[in-house]
Amino acid sequence: MLRKTALVKGIGLLLMAVLMLVGTNGEAGHLEDISARGTIRIGTTGDYIPMSYLNPQTGKYEGIDAELSKLIADSLGVKIQYVPTTWPTLTTDMQAGKFDIALCGISRNYNRAKNMAMSDAYGEGLFGKTILCRAKDAKRFQSIAAMDKPEVRVMINPGGTNEKFAHANFQQAQLIVYKDNADIPRQIAEGKADIMITETVEAAHYVRMDKRLAAPLKDKPFTRHSCGILMQKGDQEWLNYINFVLAELKMDGTMDRLEKKYLK
Known part of the structure; x- marks a missing residue:
């Protein structure tokens, strides 16, 4: 509790300094807007366990990004206003200013960095593209070549x-686009498709939840990457602030605790 209080006070002082700087320039940025409205608008898809998942039974968001969202809001002394978005519309919604930041297990990559601002990384070394399949098919699917067959449904x-990876790596397999990401593991388990392209942390979660499923290549992912917090370009003070929060959470051990809880 003392560490959390110290973090909130330290970040509060930084916020005041940044607000004073923005005021002298005569331009309102995200920090000033958030303080004035008393809420931070957070864009999220709510379909990615264990990052950000909207639990239909409780109506609440769960996962590491939900906890990070709460910590960021607490540091600012404001409430959270979740703004639902989708993976196809995430970029356009962000660029349109529908939310102040987006957190939902967003991969850091060059294309996003060129078009938007991304925070420093978290979850380094814990994310990578892999597959989810039925347990009985685990030995069958040990390589891209073994999966890229006309009879295999991805x-x-x-x-x-996930969609970009599939199009780049499969030329013969049947690609099935399914809108409800959180329901794909069930589709695989029930035999309506053979493989789900997903992340290592998501695959591990579903294997624990459903004995019909397996992630045979989880420890040898096809790619490696980290996650970041997404925001609009052009507000360096806001980016600095978010990076400051992440740095403090790493320094006091909070990030390590959250990664162990959700990602390992």
Whole structure:
């Protein structure tokens, strides 16, 4: 509790300094807008366990990004206003200013960095593209070549890096675009598709939840990457602030605790 209080006070002082700087320039930035309205608008897809998942039973968001969102809001002394978005519309919604930041397991990559601002990384070394399949098929699917067959059905959610990976690596397999990302594991388990392209942390979660599923290549992912907090370009003070929060959470051990809880 003392560490959290110190973090909030330290970040509060930084916020005041940044607001004073913005005021002298005569331009309102995200920090000033958020302070004035008393809420931070957070864009999220709510379909990515264990990052950001809207639990239909409780109506609340769960996962590491939900906890990070709460910590960021607490540091600012404001409430959270979640703004639903989708993977196909994430970029356009962000650029249109529908939310102040987006957190939902967003991969850091060159294309996003060129078009938007991305925070420093978190979850380094814990994310990578892999597959989810039925347990009985685990030995069958040990390579891209073994999967890229006309009879293999690969299910992907639209608009994100999973879809891009599938199009780049499969020329013969059947690609099935399915909008409800959180429901794809069930589709695989019930035999409506053979493979889900997903992330290592998501695959591990579903294997724990459903014995019918397996992630045979989880420890040898096809790619490696980290996640970041997404925002509009052009507000360096806001980017600095978000990076400051992440740095403090790493320094006091909070980030390590959250990564162990959700990602390992």
